[in-house]
Amino acid sequence: MNCIFCKIITGEIPSxxxxxxxxxxxxxxxxxxxxxxxxxxxxxxxxxxxxxxxxIWNHLLDVTKNMKSLLEEKLKIDGLTLIQNNxxxxxxxxxxxxxxxxxxxxxxxxPVEEIYNKLKEL
Ligand code: 5GP
Ligand code: ZN
Numbered sequence: 001m002n003c004i005f006c007k008i009i010t011g012e013i014p015s016x017x018x019x020x021x022x023x024x025x026x027x028x029x030x031x032x033x034x035x036x037x038x039x040x041x042x043x044x045x046x047x048x049x050x051x052x053x054x055x056i057w058n059h060l061l062d063v064t065k066n067m068k069s070l071l072e073e074k075l076k077i078d079g080l081t082l083i084q085n086n087x088x089x090x091x092x093x094x095x096x097x098x099x100x101x102x103x104x105x106x107x108x109x110x111p112v113e114e115i116y117n118k119l120k121e122l
Pocket of ligand 1: 031089090
């Protein structure tokens with residue numbers, strides 16, 4: 001299957017991976033709307049909200065909560081928007097949840113690599 005996100009899961013396409021386990025992978029969006037814009041995807045290829053299994057959705061939610069804490073701690077975000085596109089507005093046809101940080105004071109967009117380093121700092 002010619003799916004970009006499946007290739008990100010196998011490592012065929014590199015990504016700035018923030019977290020992964022048996023079921024999900026979290027990585028930085030290549031074309032972020034704000035600093036720390038992440039995507040959470042299931043490792044099993046499913047299309048959209050209709051196809052995702054409830055167990056995986058629940059797990060995704062747990063991981064999302066952890067990522068919110070990480071963004072608050074490392075990037076000092078003031079807010080967070082979750083978006084999950086379906087149908088014609090879904091560009092990549094592998095389920096993904098966007099986590100888009102919001103900053104009260106606004107922020108210049110930094111290179112994705114710089115954001116990755118900040119998130120990975122101990
Ligand atoms: P959609 O409109 O399908 O919800 O959004 C797809 C998202 O995937 C976009 O925000 C886009 O920047 C991101 N994206 C597309 N291709 C790649 C890629 O190869 N690597 C990464 N990290 N993100 C990608
Ligand atoms: Zn896929």
